[in-house]
Amino acid sequence: MTVYMLCLVLFSIGLYCVLRKRNIIKIIIGICIMGYAVNLFFILIGYVKDGRSPIYAHDQAITKMVDPLPQVVVLTVIVLGLSITLLLISIAIRLYEKYGTFDITRINKLKG
Amino acid sequence: MAILPYLIAIPLTAAFLTPLFAKRMKAAADVIACAATFFMMAVSLAVAALVLQGRAPSYNVGNWMPPFGIQLCADALSAFMLVTVNLVGFLIAVYSVGYIKSYTDKWKYYTLLMVMMAGVNGLLITTDLFNLYVFLEIASIAVYALVAFGTEPTSLEASFKYAVMSAVASSFVLLGIALLYGATSTLNMNDMARVIAASGGTKLLYFVGMLFIMGFGLKAAAVPFHAWLPDTYSSSPATIPAASSGILIKTLGIYVIARIFFNIFGMTSAVSSIIITLAVLSMLVGALLAFGQTNIRRLFGYSSISQVGYIFLGLGIGTPLGIVGALLHLFNHSVAKSALFLNSGIAENSEQTNDLKRMSGIIAKNPVNGYSMMAGALSICGVPPLGGFWSKLIIIFACIQANRPVLAFIAVAVSILTLAYYFRALTPVLFGRRPDETATRGGAKRSMAMAVAVAILAVIVISGGFLLMPNAGNALLNNAAAVLVKGSFCVNPGVVR
Numbered sequence: 125m126t127v128y129m130l131c132l133v134l135f136s137i138g139l140y141c142v143l144r145k146r147n148i149i150k151i152i153i154g155i156c157i158m159g160y161a162v163n164l165f166f167i168l169i170g171y172v173k174d175g176r177s178p179i180y181a182h183d184q185a186i187t188k189m190v191d192p193l194p195q196v197v198v199l200t201v202i203v204l205g206l207s208i209t210l211l212l213i214s215i216a217i218r219l220y221e222k223y224g225t226f227d228i229t230r231i232n233k234l235k236g
Numbered sequence: 237m238a239i240l241p242y243l244i245a246i247p248l249t250a251a252f253l254t255p256l257f258a259k260r261m262k263a264a265a266d267v268i269a270c271a272a273t274f275f276m277m278a279v280s281l282a283v284a285a286l287v288l289q290g291r292a293p294s295y296n297v298g299n300w301m302p303p304f305g306i307q308l309c310a311d312a313l314s315a316f317m318l319v320t321v322n323l324v325g326f327l328i329a330v331y332s333v334g335y336i337k338s339y340t341d342k343w344k345y346y347t348l349l350m351v352m353m354a355g356v357n358g359l360l361i362t363t364d365l366f367n368l369y370v371f372l373e374i375a376s377i378a379v380y381a382l383v384a385f386g387t388e389p390t391s392l393e394a395s396f397k398y399a400v401m402s403a404v405a406s407s408f409v410l411l412g413i414a415l416l417y418g419a420t421s422t423l424n425m426n427d428m429a430r431v432i433a434a435s436g437g438t439k440l441l442y443f444v445g446m447l448f449i450m451g452f453g454l455k456a457a458a459v460p461f462h463a464w465l466p467d468t469y470s471s472s473p474a475t476i477p478a479a480s481s482g483i484l485i486k487t488l489g490i491y492v493i494a495r496i497f498f499n500i501f502g503m504t505s506a507v508s509s510i511i512i513t514l515a516v517l518s519m520l521v522g523a524l525l526a527f528g529q530t531n532i533r534r535l536f537g538y539s540s541i542s543q544v545g546y547i548f549l550g551l552g553i554g555t556p557l558g559i560v561g562a563l564l565h566l567f568n569h570s571v572a573k574s575a576l577f578l579n580s581g582i583a584e585n586s587e588q589t590n591d592l593k594r595m596s597g598i599i600a601k602n603p604v605n606g607y608s609m610m611a612g613a614l615s616i617c618g619v620p621p622l623g624g625f626w627s628k629l630i631i632i633f634a635c636i637q638a639n640r641p642v643l644a645f646i647a648v649a650v651s652i653l654t655l656a657y658y659f660r661a662l663t664p665v666l667f668g669r670r671p672d673e674t675a676t677r678g679g680a681k682r683s684m685a686m687a688v689a690v691a692i693l694a695v696i697v698i699s700g701g702f703l704l705m706p707n708a709g710n711a712l713l714n715n716a717a718a719v720l721v722k723g724s725f726c727v728n729p730g731v732v733r
Contacts (some may be wrong), residue, residue, distance in 0.1 A: 135411065142404055145667070151400055158407040162414060169418040201410065204373045209405050211380055215396050215567050222389040233390050234397075234467040 135161035147226045152212045159205040163198045170194035241296045246272050247316050251350035258343035265343040266333045274324040280318035287315040303424035306364040312715030314360050317491050318358040321566050323604040324482040324574050325353050327689045328475050331578050333664035334683025356487050366423045370560045376402055383472040390471040398464040409451035412444045429500045443507040445649050456489020458516040460543050466511040469537040474581025481540045482574035498720040501635055504553050511552035518545030532592050533578045535661055543569045550631045553638050560641035561630030568623035568700040574614035579605050592661050596668035605689045608694035617655040623700015
């Protein structure tokens, strides 16, 4: 149970980073941390202590299998997270070219 | 015959072919995009016809049987959404032929648009909750890039804000999916609904429900989560707000919320009251904030928030009549708001401004543009013969029928507010006359494709009420509502085609 709670703490740290930081690179890092926390949580759901990989063989009795589905899911989420991070960083680079700053409070042409 | 994979395969093929050919031949991108969206529309109509005949198509990806494999399946609700979305998508592609000329690298635009359509179509037909998340992310990522397409400082800023907020929302959604998988140990939505119904629901479901409301509510731009919408709409190419308002908000937000809360969790009075609260907040705040706007796109954006409130109101009431009203309003709002945004694009090109105070006399200058914009605005306001009137009327009747007179009163009041701000903002734009300024801004490039697209949209907007006629879409609408009311989807889960 402690592990799951620590996962949610990590998630909250990421959320805090997104909400409170002014530097847009730090905001992007915050989004990454949130992604890692969720991925870790997903992996932990399928984790079995001292479990083995779920490969079927005739001569082995299958006990304590790790659930393989969360691992497959997380692999996909990592790829999605990578593409979002990539896009955000490329937008951040263009923003720096246009505004000359990484400070989110000074990137404020849109209001209303 | 497996018909469903074509809905995902066609736009992805188009997205692949566009960069291949369009770098050499400039016209290839237009042709590929229009042909692909046209075929998607044809396929979605075929899916709707199959569903109405009681032969709902389904497809098991990789021939893995559900609940282990991913199953694509279209029921009446999916079919209704597919028809709406692909109709709007086709008209946006036709309009883009004329509109996107003023930007460089139009093949990149079409590629992103096709990827977005693939994500949206996939989201509508999948029955696997994680697969739904993947398609949602595909559509979202394509839209972040599309918002930044102009590479103006403001569009980059809007894109960054939207991407950050939306990525946080996606994290909430994924956390919810992880918790739900932990509780039910399945990702198939049919199976999940069965497990939850059997276990009678736990307290964890409330937490997961809140995560989903936050995540998908942001995608739907319901009021506490609406901050991205006006910025995004006012600083991207005019087709993007049209696509966002007509396609993305409806599928990524409303469709998924309806699917999850009606079909997986089962509608309870607690959920219903949360959705109704969101709805009332969206309707009132959207309508009140729309009054102060001077930017034409921001006005339409706030109006979009307000109208999404009506759709949520119909869904939140949860009676069959309310859901029929919500779905009809979803269709009417999709076409009317797309018409408004596409027309605002034409008007901005000819007037060289997006300030409402500096636009005037559009009907006199360009009748197709002006009358089409007027049709869209009147439909959103709910003026009698047009589509929007019938859907608002049904939602208000549903409120009265469900013994909620206060909600009915709010719906009527917001409708009057809507009429007031549209009347105030658009009357000078459509009918006003400032001859001294019009002479200086003569450089309007008229485009046939743009005119055709907005004219078709105007015709659909005006005839939106015909969906209620027997034998003309009424069956599809009622079946779609029945899917939500009965809480069961995918009629033949085991059939392999």
